[in-house]
Amino acid sequence: MDGRAAAPAAGTVLNALATGVGSAFALDFDVTAEVSLDAAADGVTGTVVGHPDADTALVERCVALVVERFGDGEGGTVETDSEVPMASGLKSSSAAANATVLATLDALGRAGDVDREDAARIGVQAARETGVTVTGAFDDASASMLGGLTMTDNTADELLFRDEVEWAALVWTPPEQSLSADADVDRCRRIAPLAEHVADLATAGEYGTAMTVNGLAFxxxxxxxxxPIVDALPHADGASLSGTGPSYVAVGAEDALQEVKPLWDDNPGTVRLTTTQLDGARTT
Structure with missing residues (x-):
């Protein structure tokens, strides 16, 4: 009983730490998951390609939750392989959870039977149970699972809206890492009025301005x-710190972002030019 799936990274329009309302959009690079289930296996064992010491509790819990709901007590293995740097603000955990949930459903022959929003909620539940997120990250999970741009109420795991955005995207990832579960939530809550303004801007479709206000505030x-945000602004439609950092994302026309790239290339880390992604997570 084998399954395989992929789910994209995502960038931030609105960080949900201040109010519980968040918005994110899918980026065109992936985490893939391969799941093998066996009725005789005892429990679930996870591995991450290239990271033998990585914490695999999240993906193991994703497999277990899917099996609890749709399987018959199977155990097995899950292996993830990521183009998304871990702990970088680019939603690698949400993408890994989504890919694992879909791969497990694929292994059970149920990938076409489960609503994609509900599949994302399984990964969110696993993230909460394993402590990898403060908010539950349904904004990040929904953008990765559904593709395009989403806004959610993470306190209720409710999808407020989804839109299709087609931008080039420039991503700078510094070499350091930042775990979202370690973010200073109290400091973020102090900027709730600005976060509410960002939500209003995004609801009105002013995504670039929303991103930039979010980025400066957070x-x-x-x-x-x-x-990095200020450097991007003469050229990009919007730029923001992504998640709780350390990555930054700028969006707009590709030729405009080519003007930003040499400015960001002067910093340590990696800079990549990609696009938004509209398909979301999928079996492969």
Whole structure:
């Protein structure tokens, strides 16, 4: 009983830490998961390609939750392989959870039977249970699972809306890592009025402005530099710190972002030019 799936990374329009309302959009690079189930296996064992010491509790719990709901007590293995740097603000955990949930459903022959929103909620439940998220990250999970741009109420795991956005996207990932579960939530809550303004802008379709206001506010709250956002602004439609950092994402026309790339290339880490992704997670 084998299954395989992939789910994309995502960037931030609105960080949900301040109010529980968040917004994110899918980016065109993936986490893939391969799941093998066996009725005789005792429990679930996870591995991450290239990271033998990585914590695999999240993906193991994803497999277990899917089996509890749709299987018959099977155990087995899950292996993930990521183009998304871990602990970088690019929703690698949400993408890994989504890919694992879909791969497990695929192994059970149920991938076409489960609503994609509900499949994302399984990964969110696993993330909460294993402590990898503060908010539950349904905004990140929904964007990765459904593709396009989503806004959610993470306190109720409710999808408020989804839109299809077609942008080029420039992503700078510094070499350091930042775990979202370690973010200073109290400092983020102090900027709730700005987060509410960002939500209003995004609801009105002003995604680029929403991103930029979010980025400046949360960079200050989380004590990251705002210079990368300011450097991008003459060219990009919007730019933001992604999640709780340390990555930054700028969006707009590809030729405009080519003007930003050499500015960000001066920083340590990696800079990649990609696009938004509309298909979301899928079996492969």
């Amino acid at each position: 960079a200050a709250a989380l004590e990251y530099p705002s210079a």
